Amino acid sequence: MMNYVAISVILAAAVSDTIARGGLRDQVSAAKRVLISFVEWFGELGIFCARLARAAVVPPYEFGELVRQCDSIGSKSFPLVALAGAATGVVFSLQTRDSLVRFGAKSLLPAVIIFSIAKESGPVITALIVSGRVGAGIGAELGSMKVTEQIDAMEASAVDPYKYLLATRVLACILMLPLLTLASEFCGIVMGWVAHTLAEPISLRLFLTNGFKDVMFSDFIPPTLKTTVFGLIIGTVACFQGVRTTGGTEGVGRSATSSVVLSSLFVILADVVLVRLILLVWG
Amino acid sequence: MGKKNDNLPIVVNDLHKAFGDQSVLNGIDLRVAPGETLAVLGRSGTGKSVLLKLIIRLQAPDSGTIRVAGQELANLNEEQLNQVRKKVGFLFQQAALYDSLTVEENVAFPLSRHTRMSGAEQKERVRELLADVGMDRELGKMPAEISGGMQKRVGLARALALEPEILLFDEPTSGLDPITAGEVGELIVALKQRRKMSAIVVTHDVQQAQVFSDRLVLLHEGKILAEGTFVELQESQNEVVAQFMGHGS
Numbered sequence: 001m002m003n004y005v006a007i008s009v010i011l012a013a014a015v016s017d018t019i020a021r022g023g024l025r026d027q028v029s030a031a032k033r034v035l036i037s038f039v040e041w042f043g044e045l046g047i048f049c050a051r052l053a054r055a056a057v058v059p060p061y062e063f064g065e066l067v068r069q070c071d072s073i074g075s076k077s078f079p080l081v082a083l084a085g086a087a088t089g090v091v092f093s094l095q096t097r098d099s100l101v102r103f104g105a106k107s108l109l110p111a112v113i114i115f116s117i118a119k120e121s122g123p124v125i126t127a128l129i130v131s132g133r134v135g136a137g138i139g140a141e142l143g144s145m146k147v148t149e150q151i152d153a154m155e156a157s158a159v160d161p162y163k164y165l166l167a168t169r170v171l172a173c174i175l176m177l178p179l180l181t182l183a184s185e186f187c188g189i190v191m192g193w194v195a196h197t198l199a200e201p202i203s204l205r206l207f208l209t210n211g212f213k214d215v216m217f218s219d220f221i222p223p224t225l226k227t228t229v230f231g232l233i234i235g236t237v238a239c240f241q242g243v244r245t246t247g248g249t250e251g252v253g254r255s256a257t258s259s260v261v262l263s264s265l266f267v268i269l270a271d272v273v274l275v276r277l278i279l280l281v282w283g
Numbered sequence: 284m285g286k287k288n289d290n291l292p293i294v295v296n297d298l299h300k301a302f303g304d305q306s307v308l309n310g311i312d313l314r315v316a317p318g319e320t321l322a323v324l325g326r327s328g329t330g331k332s333v334l335l336k337l338i339i340r341l342q343a344p345d346s347g348t349i350r351v352a353g354q355e356l357a358n359l360n361e362e363q364l365n366q367v368r369k370k371v372g373f374l375f376q377q378a379a380l381y382d383s384l385t386v387e388e389n390v391a392f393p394l395s396r397h398t399r400m401s402g403a404e405q406k407e408r409v410r411e412l413l414a415d416v417g418m419d420r421e422l423g424k425m426p427a428e429i430s431g432g433m434q435k436r437v438g439l440a441r442a443l444a445l446e447p448e449i450l451l452f453d454e455p456t457s458g459l460d461p462i463t464a465g466e467v468g469e470l471i472v473a474l475k476q477r478r479k480m481s482a483i484v485v486t487h488d489v490q491q492a493q494v495f496s497d498r499l500v501l502l503h504e505g506k507i508l509a510e511g512t513f514v515e516l517q518e519s520q521n522e523v524v525a526q527f528m529g530h531g532s
Contacts, residue, residue, distance in 0.1 A: 144382075145381075145382075148377060148379060148382070149375045149376070149377060149379040150379050150380070150381055150382070152336070152341050152375070152379065153373070153375055153379035153380075153381070154381075155341055155368075156339050156341060156368060156371070156373040157368070157373075157392065157393045157396070157397075157441075157445075158365035158366075158368040158369045158393075158396070158397060159392075159393075159396050160361070160365075
């Protein structure tokens, strides 16, 4: 009892001292500023998305630039995504094999590898890799264009930067993410088989037959299609962070970093929601 | 007076612009006559570049009206605004060349977006424009591979691509050595004589302003402190004007 009284007295003294020195007031006003900037960020993002959606839908369309961005985002991300997918397949095979042997379920290994890669790890790992490579690239490129007035110059030449620069990048992310996911999953499954067959020889045909025996379209299509949402998130967040860059080269660095951090965070949060949604719709 | 102003390429009335608590422009009135070059002088941070960006609507004013090429900017939708922008060429302070495009592609960019020229016609036109600014040998180079003065020339060629009626120059000679600055100044004078365009040149270089402008205004604390020819401003009794003109010349 005496201890509680002593602690209460010490806390009360500390609080009153903080208030007396204006510390609490400073902390409250700092928290208020953070809250306001948080709300402002989402407000600006909403306005940005509305303008972006309009630019993407209303003709004329920028097909040439879209193809260029698909090449830049898709084909140039392919080696990294394929490597990450392959590594995931090998790790799954090595780790899962050990666990399944303990439970006497070694024959399930192909199915476990394929299910894990197709349903979750393939889409999420691909999205995080693309978020790192493409998100940082878009954030830095647009940030640099913003601080050197190239985006202003485009607008001054009567070219809508939302249509030419931003909508094309976001659409390219949406289109390329599912394709990159498929590539990553393919590499993961093949390398999963390679790792499996090095430990215990098995033909690729038998591996795939065992693995895909119980796989349905609902195991494969919704997780692959959810990557379009990941693409939308990565493209939108990176473009948004890029075009609101201020503060010279330091600002460009900040935009690149925040593009990666925020898009990765939103991808993970969206994954939680989408997985729940997929389970609700497809069981 | 209103009817007379309707025919002027640029008319600015009671323009106000602030960023947060900081008032930058505080009641600016400007008129630019056809074929006239107006130099806007002032110390750094007096809102000269902001004024140009407001005139081409890269930023929106807090209050006041801007009429460009006979159109009231506040009343225009995006499509109509872009039609006005095609009549205005803008040379940015750092040239603002697209760094992922070559010199040739930079100048061709407005042509490919807004004209129905074939590839060959565009190439021909780009060569003419670059020849006009003495840059016809650097077609395939990237902006990072050419000097600051060359970048300004290419920026000028790009600004002229759509044959604008009005040109806006944001510090065309800043950051250049005196010889290159002189060359860019001469280029502006030559273009002015050849193309008879109206222009606003934002600068703090009083000597250059004397070379290429017909009239000058001096911005100070968000307002126009003085307006007139170079000689009139030089003879001004106002202390700030005298200090600025004396320091510059």
